[in-house]
Amino acid sequence: MSVPVRLPYEQAHPMRPAPLLRELQARGPIHAIRTAVGAPGWQVTGYEEVRRLLDDDRLGRAHREPDKASRTGESALFGGPLGDFDTEQADHRRMRALLQPHFSPKRMRALRGRVEALTSDLLDEMAAAGPPADLHAALALPLPIAVICELLGVPYEERARFREWTQAAGDITDRSRSEQGLAELFGYGRHLVARKRAEGEADADVISRLAATDGVGDDEAAMMGMLLLFAGHETTVTAIGEGALWLLATPGQWQALVDAPSRIDAAVEEILRAPGLGGGGIPRYARTDLDIAGVRVRAGDLVLLDNGAANHDASVFTDPDRFDIGRPAVPHLSFGHGARYCIGAPLARLELRVVFAQLAARFPTLKPGCPIDELTFDPNVLTGGLTALPVIW
Template identity: 50%
Template sequence: MSDLPQLPFPRRDQLDVPTTYRELREQSPISRVRTQAGDEAWLVTGYEDVRRMLADDRLGRSHPDPDSAPQISSSVILGGPRGDYATEKQEHERMRKLLAPAFSARRMKALSDHVQDLVDDLLDRMAAKAPPVDLHEHFSFPLPVLVICELLGVPYEDRDRFRALADGMTNMTDRAAATMAMDELSDYIHGLVMEKRRHPAEDVLSDLANMDADDKEISDLGAGLLFAGHETTVNRIDYGVVFLLSDLAQRDALAADPSLAPAVVEEVLRMAAPSDHGLVRYAKADIEAGDVTIRAGEAVLILTSAANRDESVFAEPDVFDIGREAGDPHVAFGYAQHHCIGANLARVELRVVFGRLLQRFPTLELAEPLHRLRTRTGRLTGGFVELPVTW
């Protein structure tokens, strides 16, 4: 089957998703493709099928024979199977239960006022600079880092160190370097956890330091939280700003009415697609899905970004519309037992960001046209290299 569609597919621009997703979905919402690594996998692009697959316990991140498992890419994070095949489900449930209090709605509500102070301080600093200013460097990046550092108990002054390691982990061209960066970030977290055992505080790493797990497991979990807790939110801020500044009528609507911020955030989450990689799963048993059969051991690539543009669910799915009627929810945070545990945290940050940014800079504009904005290549999470703005 050498004629299979080959990932990754091209995009028309940074704000779009590949048109091939729609073409494949019209033929079948679950299609056979060839991965970046050259192996075969099932690509899931339909909204209902994405939700069904995320909720199906017959799919997991592990594989009974990892060495022979189909590979998706060279990513050390999502390139192939991870976890113990025999205990994956129990471990996933145990970790979610342990982490749930750290990301509870109550804790996030308590954090909200502080996030507003952090946002206002960063905007004050930005306003003191002469435009154009790189919004990515001076706002989109530091805010989620400040928040996750405080939540986890990571020293903010170490941000340059873990920024470099987090970036290294996403390297899709040098797996050895990415593995080294991931191990080093885990070692860094291990040192902090040891310190928290001696001097506990009101933070997540102190909670992890006392949980029933071995040190390696705790360190890897803490490193994963530090990575995921800032990387994806940085991208959502950048992409949300670009969407708004690409349609000044919608920018002006939000500037005039900051109560629109929650709706804006949900549309940003639905539309933003900085990465084309998808979520990796392996079938633990044969699965009948519509007119296809996914065999045990086969790879499944779940594309939430494609599902969020499914024309059977969202009217004019490729149009960014902050006045969009509430309907079926997007799947940017996953679904069912695989709904992102940090969703509340991301929403708290993004709602404050989009509720305050245009209050402070109502005439904010891109300082470069969209086609000249550089995106990060060879990186799992994608995103903009910089985001120059003026006002």
């Protein structure tokens, strides 16, 4: 193998891939790397390999010796190992069994009307204020927060507090800030669970239902509720902002959706696939020695499953770095695959479908309000994402 490359890769433009990453992909599906904090590991970038390994029990999030494990960054939540090595798989199955029913098709159908109403209200406010507008502040940020608050039973008026904590918890550069944010978030979760138990409305919302479930203690209910709070809005904020950017900045794509609203499902899948250009990955640790594409990976090694790079594998996606809502359907890996497929995928798809269907119908002449190279992204937070998206119409 060649000398390990260091993450993150240099990217000259937010809508173009890092040249070095594409060079590495052309050489093969697995690469020796050093993470942003200098730790050794492997990065897997091939579609077939990433898809298979996402559902491979020989990889996990826990580590036999967590203090010695390679870290991807300073985030207390995702920068290093998570869970108990000996019980990880059973713990994961139990968590999924507890959470899956809350994201069932029936629950999502019941939620759709509320997502539509919340989106409509936000777009009313944006239209009334008139152009220009910041689509990030007007829509991408407040909608996922409002939706996850309703789903979980978190008071919307407390959004400024938990938003601050989730952003701190996701900090990939400052360990103490991340640990403090995570502690504050967990403490808030315990407070909510206690409140729900006292109120006794067992079917009112997800946290109430968790709190009323036999065998689920306060700490576990708080942990699961706050994990959903973090994952359920941070990632969708990013997806709405970046999806809008790619639709508006790629010639012909916004008009294609405006002219053919029936393309909304295809547009959402391309929004989920294309902006994630790769260069990081879902962290896993090898539970045993294994071979990946002819490379020997040792037990305990960090393995980054780069689903973003896999979603741009030229052997699977024609002209992969082109954003095209008319692209033939090929399953992307943005939500993972197999036993660890993202529980919240139905909610994310619901929000994106509603948002972009309404946005295209009500603002058909929408366009970027500044040159694309003036846009800024937050490099210090796990989910990244735009800090603002000026638009005019």
